Amino acid sequence: MSRVLRIELRRSAALGTALILLVIGTISLYFAEGIEFASGWMQLAMSQRLYLALLWPLALAAGAWQSSREHRSKVGELFASTPRPRAHRMVPTLGAMAIAVVCGYLAMGIAGGLWIIGTARYFPVSVFVVTAVGALALIAAAWLGQAIGRLLPSLVTAPALGVAGLALLLLIPGATRPRGWLALVFSPIYEMNMPGAYATVPGRASLSQAIWLAALATTAVLLLASGGWRLRVAAVLPVVLGATLAIAIMPRDNRYVTDAVDQAAMALVCADDEPRVCVSRVHSGLLADVTSPARQGLTILAKLPGAPTQVHEDTTTYPDVYPVWHDDVALVRIVTGESVTAADVVSAAFQTPPQCDRPTASADSLAAAYWLIGTQPVASDSPDLAEAVARWEALRAAPAAEAQAQVVALRTAALTCTTDSNILSRSAR
Known part of the structure; x- marks a missing residue:
């Protein structure tokens, strides 16, 4: 399995995806709105989350492009004739794309950290949590893109998904208004803009988001591995349960993250x-x-x-x-x-x-x-x-x-x- 994974990392869209996320993410950190993360590590982690507005659609499109590889190569029937289950064949590709988006995201954080490493001495544990949720969001996007790319194997699927992903993230706040806390559940970028020097992300918000994103990733895997309509219908169950649990955990306070202050900072x-x-x-x-x-x-x-x-x-x-x-x-x-x-x-x-x-x-x-x-x-x-x-x-x-x-x-x-x-x-x- 490790040999197949290494091959997938070299020959799939994984390497290109990681590089694209790194370049676009780093440019966004330094040039999109000025260096808003100069105060410290939490500000950097939140700024990274804000620029998921660009990275999440890119990961979604990259997953769709990767998944349509069999269709472009016209080897779908050949692979279907092998005795190995489709779910087993998908594991290396899923792993390669997950590794790619996480590495690209972490490398973006390292690039930002070089700017503040000389002055930023306060490093709260919550930085790891906020960063992990951002990485999980990209994994869910890449896997969801793979699932949709398999169901709609067309050359226009990847770019269409990229545009749709950006539109979705931008429309979630308006669609959930006046319940801003609901937007915080479903959008990894909501309330992450322009973090103050003492900003933080409460643990309950991160837990709620992580549950929703994990459920979305699980649904994507089931859709990708499905061979019939029954499993595809059943794949909806994790996302429904995850959304329900995430909503139950998230506090009903609008501006929950915007109003949060780290007293230790x-x-x-x-x-x-x-x-x-x-x-x-x-x-x-x-x-x-x-x-x-x-x-x-x-x-x-x-x-x-x-x-x-x-x-x-x-x-x-x-x-x-x-x-x-x-x-x-x-x-x-x-x-x-x-x-x-x-x-x-x-x-x-x-x-x-x-x-x-x-x-x-x-x-x-x-x-x-x-x-x-x-x-x-x-x-x-x-x-x-x-x-x-x-x-x-x-x-x-x-x-x-x-x-x-x-x-x-x-x-x-x-x-x-x-x-x-x-x-x-x-x-x-």
Whole structure:
């Protein structure tokens, strides 16, 4: 059997399928929407699942093309005349296609992992589960394609299946609306787009999807091995039972994966020595890069009475998950690929608590921060830069004691969530 399997791997569509999945998958990861998986391994696993929108139809089409090989070669009658059961003859081909799609999918993950291996230190076990479900989805697609290709042995079957598979994945969310949780059962790509730094996929969602995909793969094998209408009718039973069980397991919460947050990924990891600088576990690989500018910012802030003495990552995330607020902590957003500067830390001292509905005007926080730094605001990505520069100039022109009082007032208003107006605006007039 192993010899036949090796032959199938070399001479069937298996090798080509693996290469196509690897190339299309890797291009999608890096160029389709930018590198959305830079934060860590879970983000990579979820991004891979999102691009099953392309890979799943390709696997479906590849399975159909492989299955029509006998028809294209006109050897169907010859094989049918052999005493060996059809089910036995199908095992090596099924195994070869399964190995091909899994290897292509895993190689795609390795290609993505090369981008983040230097900074991504947090590797939850659920990454393996999410990846395994994606691989199972491709196995089910390849085997289903083989089954349909055998039933409809035509040159147009493979491309038609590819288009139909893409359309199916795109139509499932609309067909199940407003029950978004139902789309999560039947679509391996649903809610996998743009995962946040603390995203995760709950275990019950993965279990439900795995049951459905395993049932679909079983039905495909039975259809492929069937020799008559009775077995073909019986092949529907696994997919019906699998769908029923998967639906029963999946929680009835819409946005179940979108709203899921990995609390362990949000846990703080801190640098040695003082002053204390901490980042979330998912960004622990960036701690060394953040520590130096964070401590420079704290040194500048020391001029301010009651200034922050620690820097923590701002782990605020959707939906309504906030870090514990402390007046002596400056919360700084950290994004993989973007540098944290001392100015970011100083500006963070004038931000309001995450749940405050009266945020500090960006022009005020920039002006106050750069007044403490002693240079003109240069945050070119801020839409309020011109206004910030005007307020900074007004602070520079005012007596030192008066400017200090205004900056302290801004800080006090931020801490107490009372910034109902642009506090520094009067000094800019």
